Amino acid sequence: MGSHSDSLFAAAVLFLILDGIVVIARVYVRTRVVTRGFGWDDFVLCLTYIGFVISLGLNFTAMHYGYAADDVQPWYDKKKATMFTYGNQTTLYVSAGLVKLAVALVLLRIAVGKGVRMLLIGSIVVVSIWTIITVVFASFICATGGSSNWAGSERCTQVGYFRTISNIFIDYFYALLPIYILRNSTMKLRLKLIAMFLLGLGIFASTATIVKLVIIVRLPYATGKVADGLHYDLLLWADIELGLAILAASAAALRPLLRHIGLLDGTPKHGTDDTQESGPYHELVRPRSTGPVPRADANSSDEELFRVR
Numbered sequence: 001m002g003s004h005s006d007s008l009f010a011a012a013v014l015f016l017i018l019d020g021i022v023v024i025a026r027v028y029v030r031t032r033v034v035t036r037g038f039g040w041d042d043f044v045l046c047l048t049y050i051g052f053v054i055s056l057g058l059n060f061t062a063m064h065y066g067y068a069a070d071d072v073q074p075w076y077d078k079k080k081a082t083m084f085t086y087g088n089q090t091t092l093y094v095s096a097g098l099v100k101l102a103v104a105l106v107l108l109r110i111a112v113g114k115g116v117r118m119l120l121i122g123s124i125v126v127v128s129i130w131t132i133i134t135v136v137f138a139s140f141i142c143a144t145g146g147s148s149n150w151a152g153s154e155r156c157t158q159v160g161y162f163r164t165i166s167n168i169f170i171d172y173f174y175a176l177l178p179i180y181i182l183r184n185s186t187m188k189l190r191l192k193l194i195a196m197f198l199l200g201l202g203i204f205a206s207t208a209t210i211v212k213l214v215i216i217v218r219l220p221y222a223t224g225k226v227a228d229g230l231h232y233d234l235l236l237w238a239d240i241e242l243g244l245a246i247l248a249a250s251a252a253a254l255r256p257l258l259r260h261i262g263l264l265d266g267t268p269k270h271g272t273d274d275t276q277e278s279g280p281y282h283e284l285v286r287p288r289s290t291g292p293v294p295r296a297d298a299n300s301s302d303e304e305l306f307r308v309r
Contacts, residue, residue: 004232005068011236012056015243022250023049029253041105044098045249051095052242058088059239068232085235090139092238096167097131099245103174103202106252111181120177127170134163149231150216157220164213168206171245175203201248208241 023046030037062084063069066076101124108120142149142156150160178199182192215234222230 003070004229004236005063005070008059008063008068008232008236008239011239011243012059015239015247016053016056019049019052019243019246019250022247022254026250026253039105039109041102041109042253044105045102045246048095048098048102048242048249049246051091051098052246055088055091055095055242056239058084058091059235062088068235086139086143089235089238090135092242093135093138094131096238096242096245097127097135099242099249100127100131100170100174103245103249106199106249107174107177107181110178116177116181123170123173130166130170134159138163150219157216160216160219161213164209164216167209168213171202171206171209175200175206195252198252198254201251202245205241205244205248208237208244212237212241 026042027038027046030039030042059067062081064075065081065084066073066078067081067085069076104120104124104127108117108124111117111120137156137159142153142159150156178196182196182199212234215230215237219227219230219234
């Protein structure tokens, strides 16, 4: 295996394992640690991870048939490698949109104000349309030789710029919005900062997107092996981007697990069905009030606790 395929393989295995651990931990938190915790955000994130696994499987198969390889083997088949690469890229683009929807649904669960909720619902509609349009361009209109080619034409280059730059803006929007949502939370300052950090981890995924933008800018001026190398790097950073996004989207839900095992402030919990946690974010969203703060019981839902009393 060559250097490009080594990098692709290493990044894929790393995030396959890390994301698998955090997604399983998230599902455990939502089904065992908290009552009525599993929601649409968890479903969409699990769907995203399944898409990520499928895309990596297609990527491994493409590399088996010689994609990104520097050597020559008798079983290499360029046609099959191209076919599986196409499937890999299409699945990645769909999953990249799904993970953003998962983050939006997380924020929708903790948003109290009507204006913020309407903003998030609007953003979900926009991201859904954005995902459909970019997948159509990446997988069909701007696909050359069975894979996305943002340097294939001036229009495709502009679409590549638009997709990558808008991707960065979307990531920053969802990463910074928790600061506004949690500004009136009753949490202690330290815990509030931790919550904002966990909910805003998606900003790190945008660093991979920025690297992709640099690569796309270079693509129209590259030829031969240099252009091939840039395409391999683009796929590498697409894998890293989605892997980081899934990791970041899952992190915010793991705080109850850390409390459950006694690693964060709060009484360690060793049971499952009798836990008093009524929702994965219930203490993040209680607004400041002059009256008594209602106690969460085992039958309270997230939606009930999110409302302003």
